[in-house]
Amino acid sequence: MASDHSHFLSDQIKSLGESATLKMSALARELTAQGHDVISLSIGQPDFDTPDHIKDAAKEALDKGITGYTPVPGLVKYREAIINKLKRDNGLDYNMKQIVVSNGAKQCIANICLALCNSTDEVIIFTPYWVSYIEIVKFAGGKPVILKAPIENDFKVSAQQLEDAITANTKLIIFSSPCNPTGSVYTKPELEAIAEVLRRHKDIFVVSDEIYEYINFGDPHTSFAGLEGMYDRTITVNGMSKGFAMTGWRLGYMAAPEWIASACAKIQGQFTSGASAFGQYAAAVALDSSLETSYAMRDEFEKRKHMIIGLLQDIPGFRVNDPQGAFYIFPNVSHYFGKTNGKDTIIDADSFAMEILNNAHVGIVSGSAFGNDDCIRISYAASEETLREAVRRIKAFLADFS
Numbered sequence: 330m331a332s333d334h335s336h337f338l339s340d341q342i343k344s345l346g347e348s349a350t351l352k353m354s355a356l357a358r359e360l361t362a363q364g365h366d367v368i369s370l371s372i373g374q375p376d377f378d379t380p381d382h383i384k385d386a387a388k389e390a391l392d393k394g395i396t397g398y399t400p401v402p403g404l405v406k407y408r409e410a411i412i413n414k415l416k417r418d419n420g421l422d423y424n425m426k427q428i429v430v431s432n433g434a435k436q437c438i439a440n441i442c443l444a445l446c447n448s449t450d451e452v453i454i455f456t457p458y459w460v461s462y463i464e465i466v467k468f469a470g471g472k473p474v475i476l477k478a479p480i481e482n483d484f485k486v487s488a489q490q491l492e493d494a495i496t497a498n499t500k501l502i503i504f505s506s507p508c509n510p511t512g513s514v515y516t517k518p519e520l521e522a523i524a525e526v527l528r529r530h531k532d533i534f535v536v537s538d539e540i541y542e543y544i545n546f547g548d549p550h551t552s553f554a555g556l557e558g559m560y561d562r563t564i565t566v567n568g569m570s571k572g573f574a575m576t577g578w579r580l581g582y583m584a585a586p587e588w589i590a591s592a593c594a595k596i597q598g599q600f601t602s603g604a605s606a607f608g609q610y611a612a613a614v615a616l617d618s619s620l621e622t623s624y625a626m627r628d629e630f631e632k633r634k635h636m637i638i639g640l641l642q643d644i645p646g647f648r649v650n651d652p653q654g655a656f657y658i659f660p661n662v663s664h665y666f667g668k669t670n671g672k673d674t675i676i677d678a679d680s681f682a683m684e685i686l687n688n689a690h691v692g693i694v695s696g697s698a699f700g701n702d703d704c705i706r707i708s709y710a711a712s713e714e715t716l717r718e719a720v721r722r723i724k725a726f727l728a729d730f731s
């Protein structure tokens with residue numbers, strides 16, 4: 330076996346956690362390669378293909394020779410489409426200098442944290458949080474401050490909790506709505522209450538991650554930047570991955586105050602340059618076209634949501650909320666902690682996820698990756714038949730635990 334040279338790695342990399350969503354998907358792929366029939370519900374990725382009109386636009390871009398470097402903050406055509414989208418869907422006015430296109434919303438979040446965090450800065454993260462927020466904040470040098478919300482509160486942090494957590498060092502707040510991993514959607518009054526707290530505290534910025542905007546089953550989407558006094562301190566993050574089934578295209582964008590956008594473009598100019606040229610061309614067409622295909626996917630996700638809630642409620646000890654968006658469900662499975670089937674014992678959410686993967690051959694992600702040790706995340710971006718089979722396997726495996 331090759332000797333271990335990992336001590337040569339930088340301290341920063343040694344302390345960086347691996348993405349649990351990507352790790353669980355890789356483990357599921359490994360088991361599949363070994364010949365097992367594994368159902369992977371661990372990665373957040375629509376099971377639909379990118380709609381044809383978007384793929385056709387990418388082909389057209391290639392034929393037109395749109396294959397060179399792009400301006401670092403994004404192709405003009407795509408930034409124009411983003412500006413129009415933000416006006417049309419969110420009632421927000423932005424200019425070209427306020428938009429930065431990146432290789433996925435993930436890079437937008439990294440750019441923002443690198444641009445804003447100093448070592449004394451606290452970053453309040455609404456929890457359950459999307460897996461990468463915390464590692465990106467730490468990598469950027471900020472101090473994550475976890476604000477927990479349990480299932481009883483529909484996993485939503487209250488304005489009072491935020492007020493209590495703010496200190497003189499608070500610099501940034503990060504949350505997603507619709508939320509990954511819970512599917513919860515903050516209502517307009519809930520966001521207003523949060524904005525009201527922030528109006529009392531100057532110099533705190535907000536990353537509003539709205540990447541699941543088009544996968545919303547309830548009230549119309551509220552953009553945080555549109556709330557009174559919030560425009561100048563909000564960085565809206567969005568992208569093509571979820572609403573347009575374009576995860577592999579790696580295209581996300583932010584809309585921000587100009588000074589933040591230009592700092593992010595400066596970082597990106599040194600690390601990756603502008604995102605893919607023909608991809609951006611096609612993404613512009615996606616935003617400019619009818620959203621019919623996005624809403625058709627949303628309707629399908631909503632049907633599956635109702636189905637999976639019913640199936641999970643049928644497993645003894647599972648507690649579920651009713652997610653209003655995204656394509657995740659985040660059941661509380663703590664009932665099983667400490668229980669055994671005579672062979673294996675489920676200790677916590679991590680061991681729950683591993684037991685289910687190795688024995689029921691269903692890939693899910695432990696809630697601990699999202700800051701909640703009682704829950705697991707199931708992505709229901711899969712066919713109804715696949716979901717039924719996955720839940721059948723989980724239920725059958727757990728039936729022997731007492």
Ligand code: PMP
Pocket residue numbers: 373432433434435436459505508509538540568569570576579580581
């Ligand atoms: N934010 C949230 C809440 C996510 O779930 C994801 C992952 N899909 C991202 C950001 C990053 O998305 P991408 O980099 O694919 O645009």
Ligand code: GLU
Pocket residue numbers: 348350351371372373374435460461509
């Ligand atoms: N964001 C998706 C998820 O939560 C994709 C994987 C990742 O980028 O972490 O599963």
